[in-house]
Amino acid sequence: MHQSDQGPAFVENLLAEQGLPANDLVCVSSAGNQVWRTERHVIRISSGRFPGAFAHEARVVALIEGSVPVSPVLAHGVVAEREWIISERSHGQTVARAWSEMTRADQHSVGRQLGSVLKALHATAVPAGFENPWLSAAFHDPARLKDAYHPPPRLFPEFLRAAAALEGVDPDVLQQLEAYVASRLHCFTAAEENVLTHCDLHFDNLLWADGAITAVLDFEGSRLAPRDQELDTIVRFVRAPADYVGLPRGAEDVVDFAPALDDIGTTYPELFAGEDLVPRLEVYEVMWFLTELLHFPPRRRPHGPWRRLREIVSSGSPIGAMLRR
Template identity: 35%
Template sequence: MCDQSTPFVDETAVDPALLRTLVAAGLPATGCFLPKAGWVSRVWVGDEYVVRLSNGQFRDAFRHEATVVSLLAGSEVLRARHLAHGDGPDGPWYISERLPGRTMHEAWPAADLATRQAMIESLGVALRALHRVAVPAGLLPPWLGDALAGEPRAEFHPPVVSAALQQVEGARRLPGHDSRLLADVADWIQERLALFAADEPVLVHGDLHGSNVIVDQGRVSGLIDFAEALAQPADVELDTILRWCAKAREYPPVPEGRGLDETTLAEVPGWLHGAYPELFEREHLRERLLFYDMQRELALHAHHPLPDIREAAQGRIAVLLSGHNHLDGLVW
């Protein structure tokens, strides 16, 4: 073990990328850092701060995250304070303070029922605070703008209501697309756009699940990873949260990891509803959530580089047109 006064002499010290990033940020190369894997970033968790080094897959993601976190200044939103970010020879980097505790994904399996409920109820409080933050109406991650413009991507992204028909057009540019299916989708979307006409955009996290929530002593100590944050209706937040509850095994913290058992999340929607009821009280909520899910599937169908993933998304689109998806088994 080493402490804060110990220079880097352990195994983490031999990683020159970490050292270069700390130097670039003007931070001392002392203390212990635990290397952790991530989906698109290398991560080192230190005693006082967390260092992330991106593979560059998401254009300007860290710059966007820094912008979003600056919007939270003076608010009651629980989050990790931004310390520095930049671009270096190893790629884009971002450094934030370390929050107390660990991810909800890590804490969940050993937590008893009362502790799990307390964590979700405090998440509801944290989300309400987030959705009260003033936000520019057009706030959008640069990489998401690229995706909506048709750039191939291996990931889905948060729904953007105004871009729904644009995504249908993207799917129509695919060779061998099902023109009848996409015509039905376009009509389906047109029929539902009026549901969103009176919406006020708020700041939504956009990727909220167990790995992006830090908990300590049974309560949320902060939300992390705002690279997908954007201005959209508040119930867009439910798109990821409820999918996580229904398909938790698809949300491992790292590519080769394991997601949670969905049966342990069965009470989460009800607990969240109790803590933040207005998030669930939008008229025609079920139809709105189906609309958001349709955008996710269209994004995969139109932009994913792998044909089998695109084909699977097309099958789920057909199911959505019939009014069904993963929400069928959830209760809130």
């Protein structure tokens, strides 16, 4: 599929094949996939980088529909190795954009509702053999580490070796990072429970309208993982919301999402219950920034993930303080 094949004519034809109208078709901004929207539907076309991602999302949405607010999937398929998916369009604005205009009562309600959403998601029964195909492939192929988003801690040695090969990486910092993670790995066991997690649940993936979360978006990266893995993205979003789509740079100076953490815990205390929660989240944080480092090495983005990793080994992670506030 060429770039021109993804224009309005292609999308209109795709909708027509499904017997769906193309009223008010517009292309909307997106960090990854190409996204089109009509009056009633959302159409996403993948970059082709994550094979099977939309088929996986459709499967997950079918599993959780009725217990978690989602945008129902109407159809999905593949054209020339590029996946497409058509979903019903849920009404609302992303929580990230709406937050500053919400009343304090609504802000508290977001956290409490999100706690209930996560509790329902994590309680979802999945069929035997369930897995995320593109993530599972990335976790088992050292050549695809860049695609191994939210990796399990067992992959830390491979990420450390990959980071050591990057130009501009200080081996002394990597040595400190190795010791930092090694002192926390005892908090993870092979026998711990895995549940269905979204794994990318920042507030730009939540729609809000009329006092309610109307939809959780983007289940492409969902997978079986320990339940506290879900907090990794949420805590990082609260710490630096401008790193995410839909919030202006510098907005974290005037918009405080941190109270939502307490409100999530009000309805889902089990998510915060583990005595090793902080060191586990600190390891998840390192794994995330190592993944990002493979995309944005020091020479390319000196103030990006490498700076964050240096801060962690020099002054520690802010996670503990965030959860105690």
